[in-house]
Amino acid sequence: MSSDNTSASAVAKDLLTPVLSANWGDSDSYTLDGYRRHGGYRGLGKALAMDPDELIAYVKAAGLRGRGGAGFPTGMKWQFIPQGDNKPHYLVVNADESEPGTCKDIPLLYANPHSLIEGIVIACHAIRSSHAFIYLRGEVVPVLRRLHAAVAEAYAAGYVGKDALGPGKDLELVVHAGAGAYICGEETALLDSLEGRRGQPRLRPPFPAIAGLYASPTVVNNVESIASVPAIIDRGKDWFTSMGSEKSAGFTLYSLSGHVARPGQYEAPLGITLRQLLELGGGMRPGHRLKFWTPGGSSTPLLTEEHLDVALDYEGVAGAGSMLGTKALQCFDETTCVVRAVTRWTEFYAHESCGKCTPCREGTYWLVQLMRDLEAGKGSMAGLEKLLDIADNINGKSFCALGDGAAAPIMSSLKHFREEYEQHVTGGGCPFDPAKSTVWADDRDATQEVNA
Template identity: 65%
Template sequence: MTEPITPDPIVPVLTKRWQSPRAWDIDVYEQLEGYTALRHALSGLPDQLIELVKASGLRGRGGAGFPTGMKWSFIPQGSTGPGAKPKYLVVNADEGEPGTCKDIPTMMADPHSLIEGCIITSYAIRANFCAIYIRGEALHPLRRVRYAVEQAYAKGYLGRDILGSGFDLDIVVHAGAGAYICGEETALLDSLEGRRGQPRLKPPFPATAGLYASPTVVNNVETIASVPAIVQGGSSWFRTMGREKSPGPKIYSLSGHVTRPGQYEAPMGTTLRQLLELAGGMKDGIPLKFWTPGGSSTPMFTAEHLDIPLDFEGAAGAGSMLGTTAVQLFNETVSVPWAVMKWTEFYKHESCGKCTPCREGTYWLLQILERMVHHEGTPADVDTMLDICDNILGRSFCALGDGAVSPITSGIKYFRQEFLDLCTEQPSVAHPDQLAELTGASA
């Protein structure tokens, strides 16, 4: 099969309504072809929608990249009589990955694309209840999505007998309490059920025992918002964008030392070199030193990786992950050990504490990194950190532990000498100003 032709990367699909005045209002959304895909979807059968999304090749935009249609098909559909368990759709809008900021703009500028996607997805998996779980600190998108849900009820797109189809659906918008761990789907489900957000042991998987121990699909905001476009344009059209194994458009979040930071929609497989051209290049012309392709939990890249295709296969083939496409760029003025220390502070703070490797490992990694940044480390600390990382990777209860070690292992891989250079500068007598800096006190 030949590689699909990649169209102009600035032709918008997911972001096409963002610049329209009051695009978040249902009347404007309807004027811009909103809810036409829903009418088309309700005229067909649920299984046809699942097959359509399978054929489109849409993969989860929350980081894992699992085929969306396949995920939907895992929901058991055989028993529908009395006593059968209900099916649920849960939308993961707990956007907490450092550097990730693609879902909040979607919910602010175009919340009805998410709601329309929720209705179509719920119809496909035969769910009559959907929960949208939004990060608690994101007050503005929370209010906007709730208002959009109210508008959808008033217009007959939600509730009983939607558009005369006989399909019923209720949507609840739930505010999380601000825990990063609730971005992990099973911790999110525990939080929705009113318990402390901690990851569950798998199996069983959410597809068979999710929310309230019932079959549940958990999808990211961008994944669900892509569904109406697929229904409207078809699977073949969707595959004209991106690459063969990673088709479709993607929202890339560029932040850091870039001239015009922000959200850039482009086909999957777009390179950082191309994204930088759209964003005006590096700020102040200072060269790029290192960057993350998908947030701080993905192994970092260097300036040598500018032409890596930013899709699931391209990022993995170069030794990292696509993740949430939170592209953080750092110029040559930034210390790698310092940046790694700041990220490790975050993961140590956000570890739920359920498993020993993550709880203890992130604590000790932070202690070592703080020593090194303050010029109190030793060369042996570098190997000690790698040993700790090896005992966390693949041994923690969920992916938080794996993500916590990624910046450390990749930082040492590409910039080991920077860590060692810090170890050689150990003052025998600390000056009062240095002591104040180390302790955080004022001189």
Template identity: 75%
Template sequence: MSNPIDTLTPVLSDNWGTDGSWTLAGYEAQGGYRALHKALAMEPGEVVETVKASNLRGRGGAGFPTGMKWGFIPQDNPNPKYLVVNADESEPGTCKDTPLMMASPHTLVEGVIISAYAIRASHAFIYVRGEILHVIRRLQRAAQEAYLAGHLGEDIHGSGYSLELVVHAGAGAYICGEETALLDSLEGRRGQPRLRPPFPAVAGLYASPTVINNVESIASVPSIIDRGAEWFASMGTEKSKGFGIFSLSGHVANPGQFEAPLGITLRELIDLAGGMRAGHELKFWTPGGSSTPLLTAEHLDVPLDFEGVAGVGSMLGTRALQLFDETTCVVRAVLRWTEFYKHESCGKCTPCREGTWWLVQTLANLEQGKGQPSDLDMLDDVCDNILGRSFCALGDGATSPITSSIQHFRDEYLAHLTHGGCPFDREASTVFAREGAHA
């Protein structure tokens, strides 16, 4: 039997455990900025073609081919070109970008420089979630070190290419994770989604051509340039190439980050994480954070790639795998998520602004056993009127845990009505008494 650790492909996380991995000296000792020198010796178009050939797909959730996105930038546009990194990691359950930026911020900085060079941008921005002040400080120090070493600034290493990098702190709005709302926030306005078209590639930041990528997408670029497109494409599945960071949280023995090829299964990841917590078994889980339709133990062997997860009615998203065992009330969990989306709705469009409010009211009544069976049909109807009709994906995401939980756990919803409240309350109190606070 092969060692499950052999399944892991530490690339982005390879240096996380080394001393001073976040410093310039520590990063360069591991071969850092070697890819930058290689990229600067190439034409910008060659860099774009290399990333296209690797079949790197966006690691922020949508899975759009990164190189193709770069290719949409109209180079004949006289306006400046901008690169913006979306580091506003606010999705419940998502926790991969924060440890990456903390452990090895220069991986991201090097990726920014190479990516900006590829699209011929002279200004780049990293938009960081405002609450993670420790990450902001670490990124700012990494950028300062890069400037001092000549990796950033005027005429980088005599190449004739210049780049200014700004680390910008957001103000805690979940909606700013939506790329056009992020741009409005970056310009100093209230973060609200923009109507598209025009798309950011044509009229993004300051009405100029803009590429917006997730942290992990940009951080993957140096390894692709350094080791080649074929190396990257040799991992993963036919249509979902490469590796990714899978974040396991919840009721597993050893939650954490596991970097593995796309296509790995949850069963394999649970084994790597030491199994479910002792004496319990998996009940339901999210493949990509709380805005993706939840799955059950029946889906343990689904390949965790874009096509495999979509094939069972969910989305790979950000690979935020939240695992819940049989002691968890699915109705209560879905209610908590929906309360979050209601609170974070920017209010710009009616389906999301009004719809999430009604979803919370209905779910709260059901969770307390005050509703009626027809409320489940009403929930589905409200979700149907939000899905595809809201201004951005926040409304769509808010419906995902509700419709999927009704599909898989309809009987549990009805049990709340039969019991006149949550049937898990008594069971949970017994579990707490038996296992203590760890339960």
């Protein structure tokens, strides 16, 4: 490696801000002793010494925004909980990570579950709640077991349970394993599932802050959002706002995946660019170049090579015509057929549609038929217009954001790669060799590659 490249790599590494991921490499990072050895639960003592309203104002001043996708200010969401209403208040942590390409909350829970538990206790003190739930994706059994063990440690140490929030102020923390429905990542569908009903989005208003779990005031936060709170309280809001941008403060986890030399979790300030993250990740796989990528999972409009220097914060990505979402940076090289990739995503959304509203239930079905026709060489130019028409009738018109997520990759890929779609029509099918791409190779593709 040349000295210039070494220097550039060192500069890139300086951009990393390991906080949540700082001790993931420790053999006991997931234990109470391992967490406390690095200052764990230190922020909790400071938080419990604050008045709940003062604590909410402090988190608001820090500028922490929700890390689950929408980027709504966390402190403001806590402030919406009515006080003096003589109703129980609930905190629900959304750990139902299901977005294709998103893989930050699960490793965080596996390697550092006590950061979430400490954040939960702090948040419950702020919103005056004595009952919290963690709604975890049920398929991740190793994480479920580790989370149960961490909660048991917290109970034994007195961080949760009797008098956890002060004399006479108990806190019960329940870990609930979901059954694997993508729709339960939507906060009101999650609440219905938690209550034992079929997971489907609720009509709003009323919003969860007024009538959420069991018709009582409820805060629903993402794992990373809550897990970030202890460090803010411990190190101070000025430390937190020194990172990121003016409207998107702090550190966050970026999930780099796809045709990347070193995929993984990169914890950096909001506002870093994909070019810088790719440098940290060793670039695209040798001999290949970036073709398209998603800034926040498959439900966000895809971007191209020309957007490499877009600031990866909420305002920067929105200005480029997409959304930061869950910061799931899926990178695809020139061997990938964009029609094939979008077809797989569309099949996912059609399968995961809860069926409650007509635009999503019917629209995603027909999107899949049209996309499959294109791949099979049975598409038409009129079919491309039909794709856009159906996507437009889903986008902004479905009951929840799942419909928007299904329409986004189709509308954005047609915007950036219209010529490639047309090649599928004029060329009688896909011009790409699936054996040369490592993404979504099915059994048929693997057989073809072996026989080649």
